[in-house]
Amino acid sequence: MQTxxxxxxxxxxxxxxxxxxxxxxxxxxxxAALAATAGLVLLTLGTRPDLASAWTTLPVIAKVAFGASVxxxxxxxxxxxxxxxxxxxxxxxxxxxxxxxxxxxALLTLVQAPAEQWxxxxxxxxxxxxxxxxxxxxxxxxxxxLxxxxxxxPVDGGLTGGSAxxxxxxxxxxxxSLHCPDDTAPFLATWYTIAxxxxxxxxxxxxxxxxRW
Amino acid sequence: xxxxxxxxxxxPIFLAALAGDEAAYRLFLDTISLRLRGYLRQMLxxxxxxxxxxxxDVLQETLLALHLSRHTYDAASPVTAWAHAxxxxxxxxxxxxxxxxAGALPLEDEVDRLAGPSESAAAEARLDLARAMEALPExxxxxxxxxxxxxxxxxxxxxxxxxxxxxxxxxxxxGLQAMARFLSKRRRPP
Numbered sequence: 001m002q003t004x005x006x007x008x009x010x011x012x013x014x015x016x017x018x019x020x021x022x023x024x025x026x027x028x029x030x031x032a033a034l035a036a037t038a039g040l041v042l043l044t045l046g047t048r049p050d051l052a053s054a055w056t057t058l059p060v061i062a063k064v065a066f067g068a069s070v071x072x073x074x075x076x077x078x079x080x081x082x083x084x085x086x087x088x089x090x091x092x093x094x095x096x097x098x099x100x101x102x103x104x105x106a107l108l109t110l111v112q113a114p115a116e117q118w119x120x121x122x123x124x125x126x127x128x129x130x131x132x133x134x135x136x137x138x139x140x141x142x143x144x145x146l147x148x149x150x151x152x153x154p155v156d157g158g159l160t161g162g163s164a165x166x167x168x169x170x171x172x173x174x175x176x177s178l179h180c181p182d183d184t185a186p187f188l189a190t191w192y193t194i195a196x197x198x199x200x201x202x203x204x205x206x207x208x209x210x211x212r213w
Numbered sequence: 214x215x216x217x218x219x220x221x222x223x224x225p226i227f228l229a230a231l232a233g234d235e236a237a238y239r240l241f242l243d244t245i246s247l248r249l250r251g252y253l254r255q256m257l258x259x260x261x262x263x264x265x266x267x268x269x270d271v272l273q274e275t276l277l278a279l280h281l282s283r284h285t286y287d288a289a290s291p292v293t294a295w296a297h298a299x300x301x302x303x304x305x306x307x308x309x310x311x312x313x314x315a316g317a318l319p320l321e322d323e324v325d326r327l328a329g330p331s332e333s334a335a336a337e338a339r340l341d342l343a344r345a346m347e348a349l350p351e352x353x354x355x356x357x358x359x360x361x362x363x364x365x366x367x368x369x370x371x372x373x374x375x376x377x378x379x380x381x382x383x384x385x386x387x388g389l390q391a392m393a394r395f396l397s398k399r400r401r402p403p
Contacts, residue, residue, distance in 0.1 A: 001342040003250075003335045005361045006273055007242045010280045012360065012367055013386050016233035017283045083285045084298030153282040155302040212306070213278070213397060 022152055026079040029148050030071065030171060033141035037175040041137060045179045059183030062105075064174050066192060069098040071170025078145065078163040082152025089159055095166065099193055106189035124182030127191045133179075134195035135202070138165070138172035142199070146207055157208025165203020169196040216328040219248065220293045227292045231283060242276060249275055249300050250332040256304055265336030267307075273342055275303045277393040297324040306397065345395040353388040356381055 054060050073094050080088035110118055145164040154160035173192055182188075223244060230238035253268040253275070278299050286295050346354055352374060359370035371381035 001273075001338070001346065001361070003246060003269060003273055003276070003338065006276060006342065007239065007246060009357060009361060009385065010276060010389065011235055011239035011242055013280065013382070013389055014230060014233060014235045014238040015382075017231045019231065019284055019286055019288055021284055080287075083287045083290070083295070084282070084302065085290055085294035085296075086287060153278070153285040153299065153302075155298050 022082055023079055025148055025151070026075055026145075029144045030075055030141065030167065033144040033168075034071075034171045034174060037137050037140050037172055038178060040140065041175045041178050045133070047178050048181045051178060054183075057183070059185075059188075060177055062102075062185070063177035063180065063188060063192070066098055066102055066188060067170045067173030067177065069170070070095070070196060071167045071174070073098070074163045074167035074170060078149070078160065078167055081156060081160040081163055082149060082154055084153050084155045088163075089156070099189075099196075102185070102189040102193065106186040109185045118186075121184045121186045122190055124184060124187040124191075126180070126182055127187065130176070130180060130182065130187075130191045131195055131198075134169060134172045134176055134192065135198050137175055138168040138195075138199040141168040141171045142203060142207075146210060149207070149211055150213070153213065154211050157211040158204045160211055161207030162200050162204035164207060165200040166196065168203065169199035172199070214328055214331075216293060216325050219328050220291050223292050227286075228288070231286070242279075245279070245296050246272060246276060247331040248327045249296065250335070251329055252297070252300060252326050253304060254332060255326060255329065260308060266339050269336045269338040270341050271300075271304055271307045273338055274307070274393070274396045275300045277389060277396065278303055281390060281393055291324075293327050294324050297327050341396060342392065345392040348395050349388050349391055350384075352376070353384045356384055357388060360385070 048054060077088045077091060077095075080086045080091075110121060113121060142164060145167060149160050149164060152160075173196070223241060226237050226241045226244070230241050250268060250272050253271050254265065257263070257268050257271070279296060282299060286292065346357065349357070356370055356374055356376070359365045359373055360367060365373070367381050367385070368378050371378045374381070376384065
């Protein structure tokens, strides 16, 4: 077929196109995935016993804020990475913001505490559970974002996969805060950051092979 | 023509096309394909491929990709950057698939190259799109033949085959999707 014929054929298929769909779909998928993940946490682990009184306390709010800010920044990157010609990688340093705030707060807490408490402040009671649960729960939003990414045009699979992983980790952290009984800043800054890094790396390495188009 | 001029020329046309204007869409595709052909030939030549038919193949694949990715265009960004990024992706993919390392592509692959010499002389493509057509359902193929070869309108072509116009439009859309999928999956010996 001649290129001219192809052009005729393509132009016949001209219908109005909604360029805002991808943006709306990203946020909707994220909210739906968050609700589903939270439901899954409730179903499998249940809430922390003191959630009724704890949910308004600073540690729980801090976990939700940490997860939400990581997820928001990552979703913006993710959505832009599905649109060719934008250069979302330039905004990658933004991701460091919530991580740095958490790290700063953790250091401040440690400096003010006697050294013999450091171990308890960092490791808490259930650091292994956090390290396993967050990446596992993140799989659910990750799959949702992967399916969405296939409807876009990712020209940088690593960036799309990485930002999808990062966003999924953020959403999983919000959901897991319903359960996680460890409330110290050093715990949050250490294990949530490591869990986030695990999911991000996983997304950046695994997703690109499903994103060819 | 500078890239800025090209952008100024293309942007309103493309926005009209996105709103459903068929004539504007046709004009956009004609204009961008001249630019992309020049760009792809240059880049392929740099990767050591000088056969014009290869550039034509990648161009056709790029045009299908542009068409099926229109919803990914961000209205606040330059349409030339969008088209270039898609062409570049398809080019790298093509080089990888055809066994040549994409690393042969020069790093300084700037969008400015779209503003380079435009190539109006279409080359004969290889048979890829013809093979992609063969993979379509028979009715869709007949429909496309009617539209393409006899220059019939969709309404007339649909009538000749005994489809409604709406069904014909859906069939063409699905046909284009299937052709794009076929092209991005094919492998060729190096």
